[in-house]
Every structure is written in C-alpha cells, then in structure tokens.
Amino acid sequence: MYLLDANVFIQSHRAHYGLDFVPGFWEWIDVSFAAGTLESIHPIAVEIAAGHDDLSEWAAASSHLFVPMDAACAPSLSAISTWVNGASYTPGAVAEFLSVADYQLVAFARTHGHTVVTMERSEPQRKSKVKIPDVCNAHGITWTTPFQMLRDERASLVLGP
Template sequence: MLYLLDTNVLIDAHYKFYPIDRIPEFWNWLLIYAQQQQVKIPHEIYEEILPGNKEDHLDHWLKDNKAALYLNETIDNISLNKVVNKYASDLNDKELESCGGDLFLIAYALRDTEERIVVTNEVSKPGKKRANRHIPDVCKDLGISHCNTWQLIKRLNFKTSQFSQSL
C-alpha cells in the first residue's frame, strides 16, 4: 500500500500531538515508511506545507527528508479532471484555488485505487457542495480508500517503544 499524506496530517501531528523536537520517534517512523515507498507526499501537498519564509522544525524536517518523502510523479490530467468534476464541473478560479492541493492528492490516489490510500484528518460532511466538499466524500465517490492519522498509526503499528533502547 501507498499512503498519500494530506497537509493536515503533518501540520496536526507537529503542532498538536507529536512535535518533532519532543517526539522524534513519530517522525522517524514516518520516514522509515517513506524510505520503504509506503508513505509519500505529493508535490502540491509538499508545497502547501512549506510556507514562504517560515522556518520551524516541520519545515526543516520536510526539507531534510524530501528525497524520501516526495512522491516523484507528475499529475495525470485525466485523473485530475475526474476529481474536479466530483466537486463540480463548473468550478470557477476562486473555487479551484480554495480546493488547494486536495484535488491533486485525490488525483494521485485515483491512479491506483487498489494500492493507494489518502490519509487526511478531514471528516466526512456529505452535505457540502462544490469547492467545500471534504476529501473523504470525494474519495468515496471515486472509490478511493482513505483513513485518518490515527488509523494510519494503527495500520502501520506505530509504537514509540520500537525506537527506544531496552532498559
């Protein structure tokens, strides 16, 4: 399986639950799976996370580990158009911009719905329309598997003990 990470997975992990400087085990664990080609960050998501001039632990970690984390693919326009049409076939420029990297994240997963899973902390909100649709709802419409950070942790069996030495 290849898990494709949404922006909120990394931002929430660092700023809410697993700060890189306090719980490096989580980030080492992610990196191991990235090196094994099981966790990746598409270009458009990578660019969303790295803001212009802000430098913090997350930015440094991303830059230092780009070779392992980065999904080295170009977007397939047919897949991207299918995703856009699930939001609405007539999205205007402002709506497209508000979707951000979500369109691309889902399009990369659409390339292989049997082997790719979108990881996002967005929750389903089926009543949302157009550019306000949430990733889980669009994934469901396209037959793409998705999970959140907690489910990823469980599926890939993250344990801080696997990084600590025996006492």
C-alpha cells in the same frame, strides 16, 4: 501505499507529535517511506513550506518523501474536476479545492491506487467546503485517518528517557 495529506504533518506537529517531543513519529515516517509504505506529493511539501517553521525545515530535509505529480494523473485530475464542478458545492468551495494540493492528492491516489491519509472528516451535506473524504468516497478511493494508519501498521513510537 498510504498518501499523506498536509494536515497529517501540520496537525501532528502542532498537536500530537511535535518534532521536539515525539521524534519517533517522524522517524517512523522516514522508515515507512523507505519500506515503501507511505509517501506524499510535492504540492503537499509546498503547503508545508509556507509555514516557515521547524516543520518546513524537516520537510525540506525529507524532500524524498514528496514525489512529483506525473502525467498519468491527468485523467484523474479531469475526472475529479468534473465531479467537483458538477456537485452542489458553492463556486467558492470549488475554486478553493481546485487551487490547493488536496485536489492533486486525491487525483494521485486515484491514479496510483493509494490510500489517502487525512485529518478531515466526511461532511457530504456541507456545500461550502469540499472535503477530501467526500471526493474519495465519490471516486472509490480508500481514505483513513493518521491514527488508524498507525494502528493498522502497528507503528511503534518509542519514547526515550
């Protein structure tokens, strides 16, 4: 099961797969959710909603894609918080990471054995920002890019005339 980061939705909409010119991408997301292939979490929907644009409207209409956090995530939230606080990140980087949905996304993936899908790249030497791939690597969580996910799933984004 793939678990999508907010940047997959936001950057895809803004750059590669706008709702207005590549609707097949968004249809593929809906079909893949229905097939049990992917989902995201409610805190990601909250981040998307902050955009107040057509993507936030799409996310509201597709609220079924965004599952709530559950009590089973508590140990993962604790383990990730402990790790981030014990790593060599700046206090500001730690505070930012723990205040955004990325923290919960990684904990959900750890708890439920999902693969995190993000546009972020690993930067283990960077101490001014906690990157999702680095947290995943530290906790044995699989992560990938949306482009690799699309390749692995053999997604077909059929374009009309």
